Amino acid sequence: MCLWLLIVVFVMNSNWLKNKTFHFSEFRDLNNLVKEKEKKNLTISLCLPTLNEEKTIAKEIIIMKSELMMRYPLLDEIVVIDSGSKDKTVDIASSYGADVYNADDILPELEKHKGKGENLWKALYVTKGDILVYIDADIKNIHHRFVYALLGPLILNDEIKYSKAFYDRPIASKRNIMRATGGGRVTELVIRPLFSLFFPELTQIIQPLSGEYAGYRELLDKIPFPIGYGVETSMILDIYEKWGLDVIAQVDLEKRVHRNQDTKALGRMSFVILKTFFYRLEKLGLFESKQEMFNEMIQYNLVKNNYETAIYSFEGFERPPMIEIQQYREKFNLC
Amino acid sequence: MGNYLKKLPSFVDEIRSIRETIISNIVLIGQIPAPTFREQDRAKIFLERLADFQVDECTTDAYQNPIGIIRGTNSSRPPIFVVAHLDTFFGKDVDHNYIITEKSIIGAGILENSVSVGVLASLPEIFRKLNLSFESDIVLAGVVQSIGKGNLCGIRHLLKSWPSSIRGGICIEGCELGRLNYYSDGMIRCNLDCNISSNTRWEHHFRPNAILVINEVVNQILKMRLPQKPRSRVIFGKISGGIKHGLIAHDGKLGFEIQSTSDAMVKAMMNEISDIISDVSHEYGVNLKLKAISNLSASRLKYNHPLVKNTVAVMETLGINPVSEHSVSELSIFLSRNIPAVTLAITKGKNYHLENSRMLIEPMFKGIAQVIGVLMAIDSGVCDE
Incomplete structure (x- = not known):
């Protein structure tokens, strides 16, 4: 009996990987995507969350605007949500025609928080698209495939409501040195072991932490958003729990070059992701903690032969589903 | 002449209105490394972009030069060529990801010659935007193997094998x-290699030093008497040699x-230097x-050639001050085949040959308008006289 169940699970998993994994080249026909978009009367918003991204933001806006707005009208708006950059990110983004918002100025009556998840959540309020595409703003080798390939499954397949990128992800670690890593380090050391322990089906998602994904508003406004790094993990778990794996697709975007992060920064990222993950496990009744988890990540730095403590606090705050926010309901006539 | 000159100033704003498309082409093509002899990846993207912009014919010639042809309205007119070399000084291991700021684009090879290749790929869209058509076919060629040892082989082959006469050419840099x-x-480009045999006994007190030997060659060349007319010179451009500070150099290289x-x-100077x-x-x-790796024959248009006169008029109409000097580029190959041609530059910048080369975005729009003005001049017949 047990063996039979295992076989059933295996078959189901294989089907998802086979049927819901795409390559960007399958969606190269942009005329077809535009035609289908117009036939379905869809609007699409691109959101770029930023914090000090002056070196890469212009390139992302220019290429998307040229290729997916001016030449092929796939996108209806490009929106930058900034967390208070100290460099020229905001000026540069504005000069190339993006709609730029300071995250704190959106829904100002709510308590203010800083973080990528906060920006993505607030993008739901300021954008108008039926579909939102979220792209990290630090991609050095940006290409319009990063957007159209995520939109392809959503526009051409009625069943799919959320698409996620994966890639062969070289890291620019030192000048002239690139090394292929397959999945990201946090993915392989943290997320994949956790998925294997609790949600084996989700291990088929090659890069659950990739910063590029797109989804229908009707899904995204019904899930909570952790304000920080945990947003990608929570998004997958919440969509999986509410609608199942079949509404999710993943797309191979091939090479992505991004800024490298040191091990300590990845440690802090892992801390946030672990907290988000265990919080969701508790909510689902899959895990019970005998004591409350701490909110501080403790790291040590060797300074002049002394170990100095570096403490990173993380409250684990989450924004509720946007659809529960009154102002949002009013703006989108959902009352 | 006046008809197309009058339109030029308004072209600048029109071209600026599609800056995102032009910059995208520059970035998407320029970020593909293309060291001389290894330009194929960039050539492929260049052709893809031309095809994407619905250029009538996109192909490569037998030498792998990527070419796009925009068909003209009068099939009896010979074609006009617009060329930019695809290759750059930078190897595939150099980071080619560009940075765009409000006013500039920064990165390896942007001025030499990615901006020109990006502009070349954008011309079909710019023609559409300006509602321009030409009597002649317009041949957009990204030529391979231009720099250094490439010896302009791509353009040499392209022009040599072109089946019909050519009306005129514009080289863009x-x-x-x-x-x-x-x-x-006229030019001969040479490499001089000095190698001290490793068989020299280690206890030899007066072992030759390759750097000093090359220094002696340089000193002897500097003693040569060069005439002011015909104007002649030797340029020492590259030197390398040795292993470390405290070790006599076994080898050295000089490029001039x-x-x-x-x-x-x-030819006479080459003989003297050989001696x-x-x-x-x-x-x-x-x-x-001593090895000659490249050579060109002296060739020129006269200053009062209609193409030169009209090019000066185009530049002055756009407020660009023309500065003339000799060129070692694709231009030489056009002129040596008696095809009237000029070389024009697209924009301003700095750190021309460095990895952090920087081009200014705003002057580029005038630079493109200038290229279009000269194209219109050639299409109106200034090279036909």
Whole structure:
């Protein structure tokens, strides 16, 4: 009996990987995507969350605007949500025609928080698209495939409501040195072991932490958003729990070059992701903690032969589903 | 002449209105590394972009030069060529990801010559935007193997094998806006290798030093009497050698060019330098190997050639101050085949040959308008006289 169940699970998993994994080249026909978009009367918003991204933001806006707005009208708006950059990110983004918002100025009556998840959540309020595409703003080798390939499954397949990128992800670690890593380090050391322990089906998602994904508003406004790094993990778990794996697709975007992060920064990222993950496990009744988890990540730095403590606090705050926010309901006539 | 000149100033704003498309082409093509002899990846993207912009014919010639042809309205007119070399000085291991700021684009090879290739790929869209059509076919060619040892082989092959006559040519380079080349000097580009045999006994007290040997060659060349007319010179452009500070150099390399307005003088200087090298080689008892890696014949249009006169008018109409000097580029190959041609630059910038090369975005729109003005001049017949 047990063996039979295992076989059933295996078959189901294989089907998802086979049927819901795409390559960007399958969606190269942009005329077809535009035609289908117009036939379905869809609007699409691109959101770029930023914090000090002056070196890469212009390139992302220019290429998307040229290729997916001016030449092929796939996108209806490009929106930058900034967390208070100290460099020229905001000026540069504005000069190339993006709609730029300071995250704190959106829904100002709510308590203010800083973080990528906060920006993505607030993008739901300021954008108008039926579909939102979220792209990290630090991609050095940006290409319009990063957007159209995520939109392809959503526009051409009625069943799919959320698409996620994966890639062969070289890291620019030192000048002239690139090394292929397959999945990201946090993915392989943290997320994949956790998925294997609790949600084996989700291990088929090659890069659950990739910063590029797109989804229908009707899904995204019904899930909570952790304000920080945990947003990608929570998004997958919440969509999986509410609608199942079949509404999710993943797309191979091939090479992505991004800024490298040191091990300590990845440690802090892992801390946030672990907290988000265990919080969701508790909510689902899959895990019970005998004591409350701490909110501080403790790291040590060797300074002049002394170990100095570096403490990173993380409250684990989450924004509720946007659809529960009154102002949002009013703006989108959902009352 | 006046008809197209009047339109030019308004072109600048029209071209600026599609800046995102032009910059996208520059970035998407320029970020593909293309060291000389390894331009295929960039050539493929260049062709893809041309095809994406619905250029009538997109192909490569037998030498792998990527070419797009925009069909003209009068099939009896010979084609007009617009060319930019695809290759750059930078190897595939150099980071080619560009940074765009409000006013500039920064990165390896942006001025030499990615901006020109990006503009070349954008011309079909710019023509559409300006509602322009031409009597002649417009051949957009990204030529391979231009720089250094490439010896302009791509353009040589392209022009040599082209089946019909050619009406005129425009070569585009990155900077400096205002550049107007219409003549090229005769030139021989040489490498000198000095190798001290490893068989020399280690206890030898007067072992030759490759750096000093090359220094002696340089000194002897500097003693040569060069005429002011025909204007002639030797440029020492590259030098390398040795392993570390405290070790006598076993090897050294010198790269130089002999340039003159007279091909006979270039040949005479080459002979004299060969003699110097033989003499030094014999005196020091070392192996000195001189190799000519590239050469060009002197060729020119006259300043009062209609193409030059009209190009100056186009530039002045756009407020660009023309600056002329000789050019060692694709231009030489056009002129040596009696095809009227000029070389123009697209924009302004700095750190021309460095990895952090920077081009200014705003001057580029005038630079493109200038290219279109000269194209219109050639299409109106200024090269046909």
